[in-house]
Amino acid sequence: MREYVHYQPVSEVPGLVLSTARFAEFSFDRHFHLDFHVGLVSEGVQRQGSHGRTVLLGPGRIALMPPGEIHDGMAEDGGEYTLKTFRLSQELVASLTEEISGRPRPPELSSAVLDDPLLAGRLMRLHDTLHDDGCAGSLDAQTQWLTLLESLLRQSRAIVPERVPGALSPGQWSRVRDYCFSRLADKITLDELAGLCGLGRFQFLKQFKLTIGMTPYAWLLRLRLERACELLLQGPQAIATVAQAVGFYDQSHFNRAFRQAYGVAPSRFRA
Template sequence: MAISDSFRYQHIDTLPGLIIGEATFTQFSFQPHFHLDYHIGLVTQGVLHQSWKGQKHHLTAGNICLMPPDVVHSGVEQGEDKYHLITFRISPERLQTLFSNSQYTDVHRVLAPNVIDNPLLAKRFLQLKNAFQLEGDTLQQDILLLSSMEELLRASYKTPQPEDNNGLSKQQFLRIRDYCEANLQNKITLDELAKLSGLTRFQFIRYFQKQTGLAPHTWLMRLRLEKACSSLTSSDAMITDIAADNGFYDQSHFNRAFKAAYQVAPSIYRLRN
C-alpha cells in the first residue's frame, strides 16, 4: 500500500517510449510486481529497502536503481522522513534504438538489476529530468539522455548467467508470455498455461513461481496493467475499450486495479503533462 503526497507522470513526446515519473510518499510498501519496460529510479530523499531474487538492497538519497523488464521486485520505506523518487521508464525498443550504433549490442541480454552509488551520475539524471521538464533545447536533452544512459550501462553491464534449472526455461516463459499477450482480452486458464509449458498444473504453478517470484494469476494481472499503460500512452482509444482489450470486465474494475498499481487513475496517467 502507498500513501502519496504527490505523483506525476510526464510523457516525452519527442522520444516515444520514455516516461518520467516523480513522487513523494508519506508512507508506502510496494507488493511484488514487475514492469515491461526498464525502470531507472533515482532516490532524492528518504530510505528504501528493495528486494528481488531473494536479496535485499538498501537505497538512500543519491542512489540509482536499475530494474530491467520482467524482474519481480518489492519495496518498503524505512525511517520517518518522506520518500522522494524520480523514475525514468524506458521501453526496450527505445533503449535498443539509443545504442544501436554503439559497443553495447544486445543490451537486453546482459543488463541485470543493480543499485548504483554514483553522485555524478545521480546529478546527471537529475539534470536530465529538469531538462525535459523545462521542454527546452532538444539537443541538450539528447546529449544528457545518451550520456546518462551510457554511464548507467557501464555500471550495470553484467555477464549472462546460466539458466536456473529449478524454474521454467527461457523458452517456456517466453512462450507463455507471448500467448498471454495475444489473449489478454480472453479468459486464460491454468490448463492452457500448463499445456503450453508441457507441465502438469502442479508443476507449472511451482516452476512459474520459482521463475518469476509471483503466482501466475498475480503475474497475469500485472501484465494486463502494463499493457494497458502502453495503450494509454500510444493510442487514442477510449479507456473503456482499453480495459476490455486487456481483460478487465468493466471500467470500474480497471480503474481500481490501475490506481492501486500506479497511484493515479488511468485518465490522469494518460495526460501528457
C-alpha cells in the first residue's frame, strides 16, 4: 500500500487546514500542535496515546485534540487506516465560539473522543465539500460549517450555545426573500443574508429556521428548482441555460438536485 499525506489550506476560511492521509507503517512520535485538531478515521483503526491512556479511533468516532496536548498515533495491530483532519487555528476557534456562544471569551477545550456515527459522517462529508476549491464560501458549506461546529463544540462541552429568541421579523424576512428572488442566478452567501437582517450568521441560521422551518440553503435550493420548472415549461431551451439562470453552474449537480426533488430528470419534466 502507498502511504500519503495531503494538506490543503482553505482560502475562504482563514485558519483552517484540511488533511487527508493513508498510513500503515508510519507512526507519529509523541508530539503536540499549536492549533485545534478534529480527527476522523474513515477506514481502519488508529491507536492514539495521551495522558497515559490509549484510545482507538475508528469509523464513527471523532477525536478532539486541543493545542499543546501531548499524544502519539499509529495503526492498530499492524493494519492500515485513512485519517481526515480539520486543523483550526486558535484565532479561528475563538471567533467561532464567540459567534456561536455570544460570549467574547476563550473556549474551554480538552481532549476527547466522541462516539457519534451520525455527526462523524456529516463531518466527513463537510471535509469532502471543503476540499473542492471555491465551495467553502457557498451557502450550503457555510451552513454545514457553522451547524456542525456548533454541535461538535456543544457535545465536547467547550461552549454553551447562545439562546436565540424569536424568529425573523416580517421586515427581515421580506428583505431576505426579495434579495434571493432578485439574485437567483448569483452566488448567495450566509454572510449576505445575515447582513440583510443585521444579525450574526449563527443567530440568523437559528431565527431563519424558526421562521420558515427550513435552513436558508434548503429554502433557496427549493426556490431555484421551482423557478427552473417555470423556465422549462416556457419552451425549448438548453438544460444548461436553465441551470445557470437559477444559480447552478454545474449541470450534473442541477440534474441530481432536480431528480431528487421531482423524481424525474429536467429533460423529462417538460416532455
